Amino acid sequence: MSRLLQALFGRLPIGWLQLTHSRTRFAAALAGVAFANVLVFVQLGIMQSMATATLTPYGFFRADVMISAPDANAMAEGGNVARQWMLQAMAHPEVTSGMGLFLANVNWQRAGEGLSLTTFGIDPAQPEFLAPELAAKTAPLQMRMAGLLDRLARGLPRDEAAGIRPQAPLSFETSGQTLTLYDSFAGGGGFGGDGYMLVSDQTFLSLFPGRSSAAPDHILLRLRPGADPERVAAELRGLVSDKTLRIRSYAAAAQEDLSYQQTQRPTGVIFGFGVLIGVLVGIVIVYQVLSTDVADHMREYATFKAMGYGHRFFLGIVFEEALILGLLGFVPGALVGGGLLTLMGRITTLPLAVTPGMVLSVLAGTLVFSILSGAIATRRLAGADPADLF
Template sequence: MSGLLQRLFGRMPIGWLQLTHRRGRFIAALAGVAFANVLVFVQLGIMNAMAAATLRPYDFFVADVMISAGDANALNEGGNVARQWMLQAFADPDVVAGMGLFVGTAPWDRGEKDISLNTLGVDPAQPRFLAPEIAADAALLKLQGAAILDRRARGLPREEAAAIRPQTPRSFETEGRTVTAMTTFAGGGGFGGDGYMIVSDQTFLSLFPARRSGAPDHILLQLRRGADATAVAARLRTLISDDSLRIRAYADAAQEDLRYQQTRRPTGIIFGFGVLIGVLVGLVIVYQVLSADVADHLREYATFKAMGYGPMFFAGVVVEEALVLGLLGFAPGLVFGAAILSLMGALTTLPLTMTPGMAVTVFLGTVLFSVLSGIVATRRLAAADPADLF
């Protein structure tokens, strides 16, 4: 390591030698930096999982424009939308098809613990609005009480989910009704439920008798090929007479839902602060180590300063130490962070994985903040007189 640093800096690796002179402190410092990296990795992993879980249900459908109630900040929040607005939307020449989407939550009592299923009611006669995997089985939903179940639902054993198919359906009770899962699709648990269940709009209304067929939660629209969804949404806002509605391109609705979850929901804000806390912990640890090292070697620095070495030399030494701490502390942080995320993902079925983007971001952040801490730690040397340092 000394030889590599000497070739890199073109001088004796003073920073490395100073750090390794007291191995116990050096190992503790690396552990502290690794711990800060693990904190950041875990929080970033959770934030990414929340983003993936938020956007996942939007992938179940194929639409260009979505009409929602004014207070519908998320797919499963807000009031209902009168179906008559879908009929008004057909007055726009670019709108070619529409479907009401019903959203609710149904519990599946499995004895030890309920499974909370985000239930989506769709029109099985319009498979064009469904993702290919779901559309292939849409005809099964025409049977009253039939459902397509999320095989990745949290709490549902994989072998039990694998056995569900049209020849061997699985019936269960929810909301006082019997639902029969005819087949499965790949959904996944999120922060607002353990999984998903797709049923026909008529089955949905039987599960939630307080709901009305003329008032779905959202209206999905498909446009003619080549039409601009944003431009059509703007026209529909002037065409439809209810000014309170949120009429957006379908992709924009998904991104607005994500921003809402990240910036206005408590979970998103907490995870964001978790990342910030991890960064601050790393900054404090590196700064404390470097400050202590500078204090321990004041006489040596004073000698160098009396010999005519300037501030850039001292900054280079301390930045060298910061780089060593950041680089060597990152590696164990990456390993332990990936292991913890993998374990959490297996236990929660959330998409908690280490991504290359996360690794690069945390690596660059670790190096940057380590160097910043090193620069701050040299401020005492920059203005001090050599005589004062002795």
């Protein structure tokens, strides 16, 4: 390692030699940096899983414009929307079709353990509003009390979910009624439920008799090919009588939901602070190691300074140490953090995983806070008189 660093820096790797002089202290410093990396990886992984879980239900549908209630900050939040606004919106020349989307949670009790399924009520006669995987499976939804189940739902055995098909349906009791599942699709557990289910709007109203067919949770609109959803949404805000409605392009609605989850919901804010705390822990650990090292070698630094070496030379040594700590501490931190996220993903069925973008961002952040710590640690040397350092 010394030869490699000497070839890299073009000089004796003083920083490496100082760090490895006390191997116990060096190992403790690497463990501290790795711990900070683990914190950041886990928090970023959870934030990423929140983003994936938030956007997953939007992927079930194919729409260009979405009309929601004024308080609908997320797909699963807010009041209902009168169906009459869909009829007004369809008067726009670019709008070709509309569909009411119903949404609520259905509980399924299984051997003492309950599953909460986020259930969507749709019009099975309009498969063009569904993703291709779902559109090909809507035929059974024409029957009363029929549904499609998320085969990745949390708490549902994979072999049982894989066995659900039209020839071998699965039935369960909910709200005093029997619901029969005829097929499955890929969704996954999220933060608001254990999985998803798709039923017809008529089945949905049977499950929730207090709801009205005239008041879905959202209205989805499809436009003519080539139409600009943002422009049409803006024009619909002037066309529809209720000016309080949230009329957005479908893509904008998904991004607003994601932003709301990450910046306004308590869970998103907490995970964001978790990332910040991990970074601060890393800065403090690296700074403590480097400042202690500077103090321990103050006489040597004073000798170099008396010989005419400038502050850039000392910065180079400390930055060398900072980069070594950052890089070598990052590797075990990434491995442990990735292992923890994989384990948590298996237990919770949340989409927890380390992505290449996450690895690069954490590595860059580690190098930045290591260099920042090194710069802070050399402040004492900047204006010191060599005679005062002995």
